[in-house]
Amino acid sequence: MRSAFLRLLMQEDLNFLLTNRLPRRWATRIVGRIAAIEHPLVARPALAAWRFFSDVDLSDAATTRFRSLRDGFVRRLKPGARPVDPDPAVLASPCDAIVGAHGQIAGQGVWQVKGYPYRLDELIPDAALAERFRDGSFVTLRLTAAMYHRFHAPADLTVEGVTYLSGDCWNVNPIALRRVERLFCRNERAVIEARLQGTALPLLLVPVAAILVASIRLSFLDTERNLRERGPGRTPCEVAVAKGDEMGWFEHGSTIIVILPRGISLAPTLIEGAPIRAGERLAIIDQR
Template sequence: MRSAIARLAANEDLNFLLTNRLPRRLATDFIGWFSKIEQPLVARASIALWRLFSDVDLTDAAALRFPSMHACFTRSLRPGSRPVDADPDVLASPCDAIVGAYGMVAGDTVHQIKDAPYRLSELLGDAEASRAYEGGTYVTLRLTAGMYHHFHAPHDLTVEQVTYISGDCWNVNPIALKRVERLFCKNERAAIHCRLADGTPVLLVAVAAVLVASIRLTFLDTVQALRVGGPREIRLEARLSKGVDMGWFEHGSTIVMLTPPGFKLAERIDAGLRLRAGEALFRRS
Protein backbone atom coordinates (compact mmCIF):
# COMPACT_ATOMS: atom_id res chain seq x y z
CA MET A 1 0.00 0.00 0.00
CA ARG A 2 2.72 2.46 1.00
CA SER A 3 4.73 1.70 -2.14
CA ALA A 4 1.69 2.37 -4.34
CA ILE A 5 1.10 5.69 -2.59
CA ALA A 6 4.79 6.57 -3.02
CA ARG A 7 4.55 5.89 -6.77
CA LEU A 8 1.49 8.12 -7.05
CA ALA A 9 3.22 10.90 -5.08
CA ALA A 10 6.23 10.68 -7.40
CA ASN A 11 4.05 11.36 -10.45
CA GLU A 12 4.73 15.08 -10.84
CA ASP A 13 1.64 15.93 -12.88
CA LEU A 14 -0.70 14.14 -10.47
CA ASN A 15 1.09 15.50 -7.40
CA PHE A 16 0.89 19.06 -8.71
CA LEU A 17 -2.77 18.64 -9.66
CA LEU A 18 -3.81 17.22 -6.30
CA THR A 19 -1.91 19.72 -4.14
CA ASN A 20 -2.14 22.92 -6.15
CA ARG A 21 -5.09 22.85 -8.58
CA LEU A 22 -7.67 22.26 -5.87
CA PRO A 23 -9.15 25.34 -4.12
CA ARG A 24 -6.06 25.83 -1.94
CA ARG A 25 -7.45 28.27 0.59
CA LEU A 26 -10.73 26.40 0.95
CA ALA A 27 -8.90 23.09 1.45
CA THR A 28 -6.53 24.72 3.92
CA ASP A 29 -9.36 26.23 5.96
CA PHE A 30 -11.19 22.90 5.97
CA ILE A 31 -8.16 20.94 7.18
CA GLY A 32 -7.53 23.60 9.81
CA TRP A 33 -11.07 23.07 11.12
CA PHE A 34 -11.19 19.29 10.71
CA SER A 35 -7.80 18.63 12.31
CA LYS A 36 -8.94 20.27 15.58
CA ILE A 37 -11.95 17.96 16.08
CA GLU A 38 -11.43 16.29 19.46
CA GLN A 39 -13.45 13.14 18.97
CA PRO A 40 -11.54 9.87 19.58
CA LEU A 41 -12.71 8.02 16.46
CA VAL A 42 -12.10 11.03 14.20
CA ALA A 43 -8.71 11.69 15.77
CA ARG A 44 -7.50 8.09 15.47
CA ALA A 45 -8.75 7.67 11.90
CA SER A 46 -7.33 10.98 10.65
CA ILE A 47 -3.95 10.40 12.32
CA ALA A 48 -3.80 6.88 10.85
CA LEU A 49 -4.60 8.23 7.37
CA TRP A 50 -2.00 10.99 7.74
CA ARG A 51 0.64 8.46 8.80
CA LEU A 52 -0.22 6.32 5.76
CA PHE A 53 0.58 9.20 3.40
CA SER A 54 3.49 10.71 5.36
CA ASP A 55 6.71 9.47 6.90
CA VAL A 56 5.70 10.21 10.49
CA ASP A 57 7.95 9.31 13.42
CA LEU A 58 6.28 9.67 16.80
CA THR A 59 8.88 7.75 18.82
CA ASP A 60 10.30 10.94 20.37
CA ALA A 61 6.96 12.70 20.94
CA ALA A 62 6.30 13.96 24.45
CA ALA A 63 2.78 12.47 24.41
CA LEU A 64 1.66 8.97 23.46
CA ARG A 65 -1.97 9.85 22.74
CA PHE A 66 -3.39 12.87 20.96
CA PRO A 67 -6.90 14.33 21.31
CA SER A 68 -6.90 15.50 17.67
CA MET A 69 -4.89 15.36 14.47
CA HIS A 70 -3.91 18.98 15.11
CA ALA A 71 -2.36 18.02 18.46
CA CYS A 72 -0.32 15.37 16.67
CA PHE A 73 0.76 17.83 13.94
CA THR A 74 1.99 20.34 16.50
CA ARG A 75 3.41 17.85 19.00
CA SER A 76 6.23 18.68 21.37
CA LEU A 77 9.14 16.31 21.90
CA ARG A 78 10.58 14.66 24.96
CA PRO A 79 13.27 16.79 26.66
CA GLY A 80 16.69 16.12 25.17
CA SER A 81 15.35 14.83 21.85
CA ARG A 82 17.03 17.63 19.90
CA PRO A 83 20.40 18.47 21.51
CA VAL A 84 21.71 21.84 20.36
CA ASP A 85 25.27 22.36 19.09
CA ALA A 86 26.78 24.50 21.85
CA ASP A 87 29.70 25.88 19.80
CA PRO A 88 29.38 29.69 19.95
CA ASP A 89 30.62 29.95 16.35
CA VAL A 90 27.77 27.73 15.13
CA LEU A 91 24.27 28.75 14.09
CA ALA A 92 22.15 25.66 14.61
CA SER A 93 19.42 24.42 12.33
CA PRO A 94 16.17 25.92 13.63
CA CYS A 95 14.12 22.88 12.64
CA ASP A 96 13.97 19.33 11.39
CA ALA A 97 14.19 19.70 7.63
CA ILE A 98 15.40 18.59 4.24
CA VAL A 99 18.00 20.97 2.80
CA GLY A 100 16.87 22.54 -0.47
CA ALA A 101 18.47 25.38 -2.42
CA TYR A 102 21.40 27.18 -0.85
CA GLY A 103 24.28 29.44 -1.83
CA MET A 104 25.48 33.02 -1.84
CA VAL A 105 23.09 35.95 -2.01
CA ALA A 106 24.04 37.54 -5.35
CA GLY A 107 22.96 41.14 -5.08
CA ASP A 108 19.24 40.77 -4.45
CA THR A 109 18.94 37.28 -5.92
CA VAL A 110 18.49 33.87 -4.29
CA HIS A 111 17.02 30.63 -5.70
CA GLN A 112 14.05 28.50 -4.65
CA ILE A 113 15.47 25.63 -6.74
CA LYS A 114 18.18 25.45 -9.40
CA ASP A 115 17.54 27.94 -12.22
CA ALA A 116 14.51 29.38 -10.40
CA PRO A 117 15.62 32.76 -8.97
CA TYR A 118 13.61 35.23 -6.95
CA ARG A 119 14.35 38.59 -5.36
CA LEU A 120 15.10 38.65 -1.65
CA SER A 121 13.59 42.14 -1.39
CA GLU A 122 10.29 40.77 -2.75
CA LEU A 123 10.35 37.89 -0.27
CA LEU A 124 10.87 40.34 2.60
CA GLY A 125 8.71 43.11 1.21
CA ASP A 126 11.58 45.46 2.05
CA ALA A 127 14.50 46.40 -0.22
CA GLU A 128 16.42 48.04 2.61
CA ALA A 129 16.28 44.94 4.83
CA SER A 130 17.60 42.73 2.03
CA ARG A 131 20.78 44.79 1.64
CA ALA A 132 22.21 43.51 4.94
CA TYR A 133 22.49 40.05 3.33
CA GLU A 134 24.16 40.97 0.03
CA GLY A 135 27.12 38.63 -0.37
CA GLY A 136 25.87 36.52 2.52
CA THR A 137 24.58 32.96 2.52
CA TYR A 138 21.09 31.48 2.40
CA VAL A 139 19.67 28.00 2.82
CA THR A 140 16.16 26.65 2.27
CA LEU A 141 14.86 24.21 4.89
CA ARG A 142 11.76 22.20 3.96
CA LEU A 143 9.66 20.66 6.70
CA THR A 144 7.67 17.75 5.33
CA ALA A 145 4.18 16.89 6.56
CA GLY A 146 5.40 14.13 8.84
CA MET A 147 8.20 16.05 10.52
CA TYR A 148 8.33 17.75 13.90
CA HIS A 149 6.91 21.19 13.08
CA HIS A 150 8.40 23.47 15.73
CA PHE A 151 11.35 25.75 15.01
CA HIS A 152 13.95 27.03 17.47
CA ALA A 153 16.41 29.87 17.98
CA PRO A 154 19.63 29.07 16.04
CA HIS A 155 21.74 31.06 18.54
CA ASP A 156 21.39 33.37 21.52
CA LEU A 157 19.64 36.31 19.87
CA THR A 158 17.13 39.11 20.08
CA VAL A 159 14.10 39.16 17.77
CA GLU A 160 13.74 42.81 16.76
CA GLN A 161 10.98 42.70 14.16
CA VAL A 162 8.48 40.36 12.57
CA THR A 163 7.09 41.32 9.17
CA TYR A 164 3.96 39.37 8.31
CA ILE A 165 2.92 39.28 4.63
CA SER A 166 -0.41 37.77 3.56
CA GLY A 167 -0.41 35.49 0.56
CA ASP A 168 -1.41 32.26 -1.14
CA CYS A 169 -0.79 28.74 0.13
CA TRP A 170 0.89 26.86 -2.72
CA ASN A 171 2.53 23.57 -1.87
CA VAL A 172 6.26 24.14 -1.26
CA ASN A 173 7.52 20.71 -2.35
CA PRO A 174 10.18 20.44 -5.10
CA ILE A 175 7.57 19.69 -7.77
CA ALA A 176 5.78 22.98 -7.14
CA LEU A 177 9.06 24.90 -6.80
CA LYS A 178 10.00 23.78 -10.32
CA ARG A 179 6.67 24.88 -11.79
CA VAL A 180 5.65 28.04 -9.92
CA GLU A 181 7.95 31.02 -10.39
CA ARG A 182 8.76 33.05 -7.27
CA LEU A 183 6.58 30.71 -5.20
CA PHE A 184 7.97 31.80 -1.82
CA CYS A 185 7.16 35.41 -2.73
CA LYS A 186 3.53 34.47 -3.38
CA ASN A 187 2.82 32.48 -0.22
CA GLU A 188 1.87 33.69 3.24
CA ARG A 189 5.07 34.30 5.20
CA ALA A 190 6.71 35.91 8.20
CA ALA A 191 10.18 37.44 8.12
CA ILE A 192 11.72 37.16 11.59
CA HIS A 193 14.53 39.70 11.92
CA CYS A 194 17.03 38.73 14.63
CA ARG A 195 20.31 40.10 15.95
CA LEU A 196 23.11 38.27 17.74
CA ALA A 197 24.79 39.73 20.82
CA ASP A 198 27.61 41.21 18.69
CA GLY A 199 25.13 43.02 16.44
CA THR A 200 25.18 40.52 13.56
CA PRO A 201 21.80 40.27 11.81
CA VAL A 202 20.25 36.84 11.17
CA LEU A 203 17.00 36.28 9.31
CA LEU A 204 14.47 33.45 9.33
CA VAL A 205 11.61 33.61 6.84
CA ALA A 206 8.81 31.18 7.72
CA VAL A 207 6.80 30.34 4.59
CA ALA A 208 3.37 28.75 4.97
CA ALA A 209 1.96 26.18 2.55
CA VAL A 210 -1.16 24.35 1.42
CA LEU A 211 -3.11 22.65 4.25
CA VAL A 212 -1.17 24.71 6.78
CA ALA A 213 -0.99 28.50 6.20
CA SER A 214 -0.82 28.98 9.94
CA ILE A 215 2.35 30.26 11.60
CA ARG A 216 2.52 30.52 15.37
CA LEU A 217 5.23 32.42 17.24
CA THR A 218 5.81 31.70 20.92
CA PHE A 219 7.33 35.11 21.64
CA LEU A 220 4.26 36.96 20.31
CA ASP A 221 1.03 35.03 20.77
CA THR A 222 0.49 31.29 21.04
CA VAL A 223 -3.30 31.51 20.92
CA GLN A 224 -3.90 33.05 17.50
CA ALA A 225 -2.25 32.35 14.14
CA LEU A 226 0.00 35.17 13.00
CA ARG A 227 -2.29 35.94 10.07
CA VAL A 228 -4.99 37.14 12.48
CA GLY A 229 -4.56 40.88 12.25
CA GLY A 230 -3.44 41.00 8.63
CA PRO A 231 -0.20 42.26 7.04
CA ARG A 232 1.93 44.31 9.44
CA GLU A 233 5.32 45.01 10.94
CA ILE A 234 5.72 44.16 14.60
CA ARG A 235 8.59 45.80 16.48
CA LEU A 236 9.75 44.03 19.62
CA GLU A 237 12.74 43.05 21.70
CA ALA A 238 12.42 39.36 22.52
CA ARG A 239 15.63 37.82 23.88
CA LEU A 240 15.87 34.08 23.21
CA SER A 241 18.50 31.55 24.16
CA LYS A 242 19.94 29.13 21.63
CA GLY A 243 17.58 26.21 21.11
CA VAL A 244 14.51 27.88 22.65
CA ASP A 245 11.20 27.21 20.89
CA MET A 246 10.34 30.13 18.56
CA GLY A 247 7.11 28.80 17.09
CA TRP A 248 5.59 26.19 14.84
CA PHE A 249 3.71 25.45 11.64
CA GLU A 250 0.52 23.44 11.68
CA HIS A 251 1.64 21.05 8.93
CA GLY A 252 4.77 21.00 6.72
CA SER A 253 6.34 24.13 5.30
CA THR A 254 9.63 25.97 4.71
CA ILE A 255 12.10 28.23 6.47
CA VAL A 256 14.56 30.29 4.45
CA MET A 257 17.48 31.26 6.70
CA LEU A 258 19.98 33.97 5.79
CA THR A 259 23.24 35.23 7.24
CA PRO A 260 25.38 38.21 6.24
CA PRO A 261 28.99 37.85 5.01
CA GLY A 262 31.16 36.23 7.66
CA PHE A 263 29.31 32.92 7.85
CA LYS A 264 29.48 29.78 5.73
CA LEU A 265 27.38 26.64 5.68
CA ALA A 266 28.61 23.83 7.92
CA GLU A 267 30.81 21.25 6.21
CA ARG A 268 28.30 18.50 5.48
CA ILE A 269 25.36 20.65 4.38
CA ASP A 270 24.14 19.70 0.90
CA ALA A 271 20.87 19.51 -1.01
CA GLY A 272 18.74 16.58 0.09
CA LEU A 273 20.39 16.24 3.50
CA ARG A 274 17.99 15.53 6.36
CA LEU A 275 18.77 17.74 9.34
CA ARG A 276 17.48 17.78 12.86
CA ALA A 277 16.87 20.92 14.88
CA GLY A 278 19.99 21.84 16.84
CA GLU A 279 22.54 20.41 14.39
CA ALA A 280 25.21 22.74 12.97
CA LEU A 281 23.92 24.69 9.96
CA PHE A 282 26.17 27.77 9.66
CA ARG A 283 29.64 28.45 11.04
CA ARG A 284 31.59 31.69 11.34
CA SER A 285 34.12 31.78 8.49
Protein backbone atom coordinates in the same frame (compact mmCIF):
# COMPACT_ATOMS: atom_id res chain seq x y z
CA MET B 1 0.20 -1.58 -1.36
CA ARG B 2 1.17 1.51 0.62
CA SER B 3 4.43 2.03 -1.32
CA ALA B 4 2.71 1.55 -4.68
CA PHE B 5 0.01 4.06 -3.74
CA LEU B 6 2.58 6.62 -2.62
CA ARG B 7 4.59 6.15 -5.83
CA LEU B 8 1.41 6.91 -7.77
CA LEU B 9 0.80 10.10 -5.77
CA MET B 10 4.38 11.26 -6.33
CA GLN B 11 4.08 11.11 -10.12
CA GLU B 12 4.89 14.70 -10.95
CA ASP B 13 1.84 15.72 -13.00
CA LEU B 14 -0.62 13.99 -10.68
CA ASN B 15 1.03 15.34 -7.52
CA PHE B 16 1.00 18.89 -8.82
CA LEU B 17 -2.63 18.57 -9.90
CA LEU B 18 -3.79 17.15 -6.56
CA THR B 19 -1.85 19.56 -4.36
CA ASN B 20 -2.07 22.81 -6.31
CA ARG B 21 -4.95 22.88 -8.80
CA LEU B 22 -7.67 22.62 -6.18
CA PRO B 23 -8.86 25.83 -4.44
CA ARG B 24 -5.83 26.18 -2.16
CA ARG B 25 -7.19 28.61 0.43
CA TRP B 26 -10.52 26.81 0.68
CA ALA B 27 -8.78 23.45 1.13
CA THR B 28 -6.45 24.96 3.71
CA ARG B 29 -9.32 26.33 5.79
CA ILE B 30 -11.25 23.05 5.63
CA VAL B 31 -8.30 20.85 6.56
CA GLY B 32 -7.33 23.29 9.32
CA ARG B 33 -10.78 22.89 10.87
CA ILE B 34 -10.70 19.11 10.56
CA ALA B 35 -7.22 19.00 12.12
CA ALA B 36 -8.46 20.87 15.19
CA ILE B 37 -11.44 18.55 15.87
CA GLU B 38 -10.90 16.43 18.98
CA HIS B 39 -13.91 14.12 18.62
CA PRO B 40 -12.64 10.53 18.20
CA LEU B 41 -14.84 9.88 15.15
CA VAL B 42 -12.90 12.59 13.30
CA ALA B 43 -9.53 12.63 15.08
CA ARG B 44 -8.80 8.89 14.90
CA PRO B 45 -9.22 8.47 11.11
CA ALA B 46 -7.41 11.77 10.50
CA LEU B 47 -4.45 10.61 12.61
CA ALA B 48 -4.51 7.19 10.94
CA ALA B 49 -4.41 8.79 7.48
CA TRP B 50 -1.52 11.05 8.55
CA ARG B 51 0.49 8.06 9.77
CA PHE B 52 -0.30 6.07 6.60
CA PHE B 53 0.62 8.78 4.10
CA SER B 54 3.61 10.33 5.89
CA ASP B 55 5.19 7.30 7.61
CA VAL B 56 5.71 9.46 10.70
CA ASP B 57 8.24 8.37 13.36
CA LEU B 58 6.92 9.05 16.86
CA SER B 59 9.70 7.28 18.77
CA ASP B 60 11.06 10.58 20.12
CA ALA B 61 7.66 12.20 20.80
CA ALA B 62 6.81 13.12 24.39
CA THR B 63 3.50 11.29 23.88
CA THR B 64 1.86 9.31 21.11
CA ARG B 65 -1.67 9.93 22.38
CA PHE B 66 -3.06 12.89 20.46
CA ARG B 67 -6.47 14.51 20.87
CA SER B 68 -6.51 15.74 17.27
CA LEU B 69 -4.50 15.75 14.07
CA ARG B 70 -3.19 19.19 15.00
CA ASP B 71 -1.88 17.78 18.30
CA GLY B 72 0.15 15.30 16.27
CA PHE B 73 1.55 18.00 14.01
CA VAL B 74 2.65 20.25 16.86
CA ARG B 75 3.82 17.47 19.19
CA ARG B 76 6.62 18.10 21.65
CA LEU B 77 9.62 15.82 21.94
CA LYS B 78 11.16 13.93 24.84
CA PRO B 79 13.72 16.00 26.80
CA GLY B 80 17.13 15.82 25.14
CA ALA B 81 15.77 14.50 21.82
CA ARG B 82 17.36 17.41 19.91
CA PRO B 83 20.69 18.35 21.53
CA VAL B 84 21.92 21.75 20.37
CA ASP B 85 25.51 22.25 19.17
CA PRO B 86 27.07 24.08 22.15
CA ASP B 87 29.79 25.92 20.19
CA PRO B 88 28.97 29.67 20.41
CA ALA B 89 30.47 30.17 16.94
CA VAL B 90 28.00 27.69 15.44
CA LEU B 91 24.48 28.51 14.27
CA ALA B 92 22.28 25.46 14.72
CA SER B 93 19.50 24.34 12.44
CA PRO B 94 16.25 25.83 13.76
CA CYS B 95 14.19 22.79 12.77
CA ASP B 96 14.07 19.26 11.47
CA ALA B 97 14.11 19.56 7.69
CA ILE B 98 15.28 18.46 4.29
CA VAL B 99 18.05 20.79 3.10
CA GLY B 100 16.96 22.59 -0.04
CA ALA B 101 18.62 25.21 -2.20
CA HIS B 102 21.43 27.00 -0.39
CA GLY B 103 24.60 28.94 -1.06
CA GLN B 104 25.90 32.46 -1.47
CA ILE B 105 23.52 35.28 -2.30
CA ALA B 106 24.53 36.87 -5.62
CA GLY B 107 23.85 40.52 -4.85
CA GLN B 108 20.23 39.99 -3.87
CA GLY B 109 19.72 36.94 -6.05
CA VAL B 110 18.80 33.57 -4.54
CA TRP B 111 17.01 30.56 -5.96
CA GLN B 112 14.30 28.12 -4.93
CA VAL B 113 15.67 25.37 -7.17
CA LYS B 114 18.15 25.47 -10.03
CA GLY B 115 16.77 27.66 -12.81
CA TYR B 116 14.16 29.36 -10.61
CA PRO B 117 15.68 32.51 -9.12
CA TYR B 118 14.07 35.19 -6.99
CA ARG B 119 15.30 38.28 -5.17
CA LEU B 120 15.51 39.01 -1.48
CA ASP B 121 13.62 42.26 -1.94
CA GLU B 122 10.73 40.23 -3.41
CA LEU B 123 10.69 37.90 -0.41
CA ILE B 124 11.23 40.67 2.16
CA PRO B 125 8.98 43.76 1.97
CA ASP B 126 11.61 46.17 3.34
CA ALA B 127 14.18 46.92 0.61
CA ALA B 128 16.63 48.45 3.09
CA LEU B 129 16.46 45.33 5.26
CA ALA B 130 17.01 43.07 2.24
CA GLU B 131 20.05 45.14 1.26
CA ARG B 132 21.74 44.32 4.58
CA PHE B 133 22.08 40.73 3.37
CA ARG B 134 23.59 41.52 -0.02
CA ASP B 135 26.23 38.91 -0.93
CA GLY B 136 25.46 36.95 2.24
CA SER B 137 24.23 33.37 2.21
CA PHE B 138 20.97 31.47 2.54
CA VAL B 139 19.63 28.00 3.16
CA THR B 140 16.16 26.61 2.50
CA LEU B 141 14.86 24.11 5.06
CA ARG B 142 11.76 22.12 4.05
CA LEU B 143 9.65 20.46 6.74
CA THR B 144 7.63 17.47 5.61
CA ALA B 145 4.26 16.47 7.07
CA ALA B 146 5.89 13.71 9.13
CA MET B 147 8.48 15.92 10.78
CA TYR B 148 8.64 17.66 14.13
CA HIS B 149 6.95 21.01 13.41
CA ARG B 150 8.41 23.31 16.08
CA PHE B 151 11.37 25.58 15.35
CA HIS B 152 14.03 26.97 17.65
CA ALA B 153 16.58 29.75 17.97
CA PRO B 154 19.75 28.88 16.01
CA ALA B 155 21.86 31.03 18.38
CA ASP B 156 21.44 33.46 21.25
CA LEU B 157 19.28 36.08 19.54
CA THR B 158 17.47 39.32 20.10
CA VAL B 159 14.32 39.39 17.97
CA GLU B 160 13.69 42.95 16.80
CA GLY B 161 10.62 42.62 14.65
CA VAL B 162 8.22 40.35 12.78
CA THR B 163 6.52 41.21 9.50
CA TYR B 164 3.58 39.08 8.43
CA LEU B 165 2.69 38.96 4.73
CA SER B 166 -0.57 37.45 3.60
CA GLY B 167 -0.34 35.34 0.47
CA ASP B 168 -1.14 32.16 -1.39
CA CYS B 169 -0.81 28.57 -0.15
CA TRP B 170 1.11 26.79 -2.91
CA ASN B 171 2.62 23.45 -1.98
CA VAL B 172 6.35 23.88 -1.27
CA ASN B 173 7.52 20.43 -2.33
CA PRO B 174 10.22 20.08 -5.03
CA ILE B 175 7.62 19.39 -7.73
CA ALA B 176 5.90 22.74 -7.14
CA LEU B 177 9.23 24.58 -6.77
CA ARG B 178 10.16 23.43 -10.30
CA ARG B 179 6.88 24.72 -11.74
CA VAL B 180 5.90 27.89 -9.90
CA GLU B 181 8.24 30.85 -10.31
CA ARG B 182 8.98 32.96 -7.21
CA LEU B 183 6.84 30.59 -5.15
CA PHE B 184 8.19 31.67 -1.76
CA CYS B 185 7.48 35.30 -2.67
CA ARG B 186 3.83 34.42 -3.40
CA ASN B 187 3.03 32.38 -0.30
CA GLU B 188 1.95 33.52 3.15
CA ARG B 189 5.06 34.11 5.25
CA ALA B 190 6.66 35.88 8.18
CA VAL B 191 9.97 37.73 8.24
CA ILE B 192 11.59 37.39 11.67
CA GLU B 193 14.32 40.01 12.14
CA ALA B 194 16.98 39.21 14.72
CA ARG B 195 20.59 39.92 15.60
CA LEU B 196 23.12 37.67 17.27
CA GLN B 197 23.59 38.71 20.87
CA GLY B 198 27.01 40.20 21.51
CA THR B 199 27.52 41.08 17.84
CA ALA B 200 26.14 43.46 15.23
CA LEU B 201 25.36 40.55 12.89
CA PRO B 202 21.74 40.41 11.68
CA LEU B 203 19.83 37.25 10.87
CA LEU B 204 16.51 36.56 9.17
CA LEU B 205 14.27 33.55 9.60
CA VAL B 206 11.45 33.43 7.05
CA PRO B 207 8.83 30.76 7.82
CA VAL B 208 6.78 30.17 4.66
CA ALA B 209 3.33 28.61 4.96
CA ALA B 210 1.96 26.09 2.48
CA ILE B 211 -1.23 24.36 1.44
CA LEU B 212 -3.51 22.72 4.03
CA VAL B 213 -2.82 23.67 7.66
CA ALA B 214 -0.90 26.84 6.75
CA SER B 215 -0.73 28.34 10.22
CA ILE B 216 2.34 29.93 11.83
CA ARG B 217 2.48 30.69 15.56
CA LEU B 218 5.37 32.46 17.27
CA SER B 219 6.04 31.63 20.92
CA PHE B 220 7.70 34.96 21.66
CA LEU B 221 4.75 36.98 20.32
CA ASP B 222 1.37 35.37 20.85
CA THR B 223 0.45 31.71 20.77
CA GLU B 224 -3.27 32.36 21.23
CA ARG B 225 -3.56 33.74 17.70
CA ASN B 226 -1.72 32.64 14.59
CA LEU B 227 -0.11 35.30 12.43
CA ARG B 228 -3.00 35.36 9.98
CA GLU B 229 -5.37 36.27 12.80
CA ARG B 230 -3.06 39.08 13.93
CA GLY B 231 -3.17 40.55 10.43
CA PRO B 232 -0.53 41.85 8.00
CA GLY B 233 2.13 44.36 8.93
CA ARG B 234 5.25 44.70 11.06
CA THR B 235 5.31 44.14 14.81
CA PRO B 236 8.40 45.66 16.45
CA CYS B 237 9.75 43.89 19.52
CA GLU B 238 12.87 43.42 21.63
CA VAL B 239 12.86 39.79 22.81
CA ALA B 240 15.89 37.79 23.92
CA VAL B 241 15.79 34.13 22.89
CA ALA B 242 18.45 31.68 24.02
CA LYS B 243 20.02 29.21 21.58
CA GLY B 244 17.77 26.19 21.26
CA ASP B 245 14.72 27.86 22.80
CA GLU B 246 11.44 27.35 20.98
CA MET B 247 10.48 30.24 18.69
CA GLY B 248 7.27 28.91 17.21
CA TRP B 249 5.64 26.20 15.16
CA PHE B 250 3.80 25.33 11.98
CA GLU B 251 0.53 23.45 12.11
CA HIS B 252 1.64 21.55 9.02
CA GLY B 253 4.91 20.96 7.20
CA SER B 254 6.34 23.91 5.32
CA THR B 255 9.64 25.78 4.86
CA ILE B 256 11.99 28.07 6.76
CA ILE B 257 14.46 30.17 4.78
CA VAL B 258 17.47 31.25 6.86
CA ILE B 259 19.19 34.39 5.51
CA LEU B 260 22.65 35.26 6.78
CA PRO B 261 24.92 38.28 6.30
CA ARG B 262 28.53 38.31 5.22
CA GLY B 263 30.55 37.16 8.21
CA ILE B 264 28.59 33.93 8.64
CA SER B 265 29.33 30.95 6.39
CA LEU B 266 27.15 27.92 5.77
CA ALA B 267 28.53 24.67 7.16
CA PRO B 268 30.36 22.71 4.43
CA THR B 269 28.52 19.56 5.52
CA LEU B 270 25.17 20.78 4.13
CA ILE B 271 23.95 18.62 1.25
CA GLU B 272 20.87 19.44 -0.80
CA GLY B 273 18.26 16.73 -0.36
CA ALA B 274 19.78 15.45 2.89
CA PRO B 275 17.98 15.57 6.24
CA ILE B 276 19.08 17.82 9.09
CA ARG B 277 17.78 17.93 12.64
CA ALA B 278 17.09 20.86 14.91
CA GLY B 279 20.25 21.69 16.84
CA GLU B 280 22.71 20.35 14.29
CA ARG B 281 25.39 22.57 12.74
CA LEU B 282 24.02 24.87 10.04
CA ALA B 283 26.48 27.77 9.77
CA ILE B 284 29.62 29.19 11.37
CA ILE B 285 30.40 32.76 12.46
CA ASP B 286 33.56 33.91 10.64
CA GLN B 287 34.13 37.06 12.63
CA ARG B 288 33.04 38.61 15.90
